[in-house]
Amino acid sequence: MDTTVQSSKPKPRPRPQVMKLTEAAAQRITELTKRADSEIVGLRVGIKNGGCAGQSYTVEYAHEVRPTDEVVEDRGVKILVDPKAVLFLLGTEMDYKADKMQAQFIFNNPNQVSACGCGESVQLTAAKV
Numbered sequence: 001m002d003t004t005v006q007s008s009k010p011k012p013r014p015r016p017q018v019m020k021l022t023e024a025a026a027q028r029i030t031e032l033t034k035r036a037d038s039e040i041v042g043l044r045v046g047i048k049n050g051g052c053a054g055q056s057y058t059v060e061y062a063h064e065v066r067p068t069d070e071v072v073e074d075r076g077v078k079i080l081v082d083p084k085a086v087l088f089l090l091g092t093e094m095d096y097k098a099d100k101m102q103a104q105f106i107f108n109n110p111n112q113v114s115a116c117g118c119g120e121s122v123q124l125t126a127a128k129v
Contacts, residue, residue, distance in 0.1 A: 021077065044061070088109075093107075
């Protein structure tokens with residue numbers, strides 16, 4: 001008689017990747033990393049309150065990985081996501097576009113409800129997980 005007890009504990013779900021990058025974004029991040037004045041480990045992405053729509057994306061050099069950062073490695077580059085922004089960025093694709101008038105990172109975010117007319121700020125809702 002087999003007396004082994006089977007664990008009824010379900011396996012944890014795999015964690016979804018918070019963000020993904022387009023090839024253009026990955027190339028631009030690689031260029032920025034090589035040109036930085038000091039050593040950086042990647043770019044830190046987050047959300048801040050402000051602007052006419054209520055929130056805006058932040059992108060800055062990351063000199064270290066903080067214990068609370070959500071680390072996204074995609075296409076050979078590293079993005080560090082501020083833990084307060086994870087639910088607002090879940091499922092986002094980060095792109096990079098350059099034309100005659102401007103060059104910028106673009107966030108294709110399924111959690112974006114609206115944006116202001118000038119494109120500087122957005123309104124986001126938390127992802128439903």
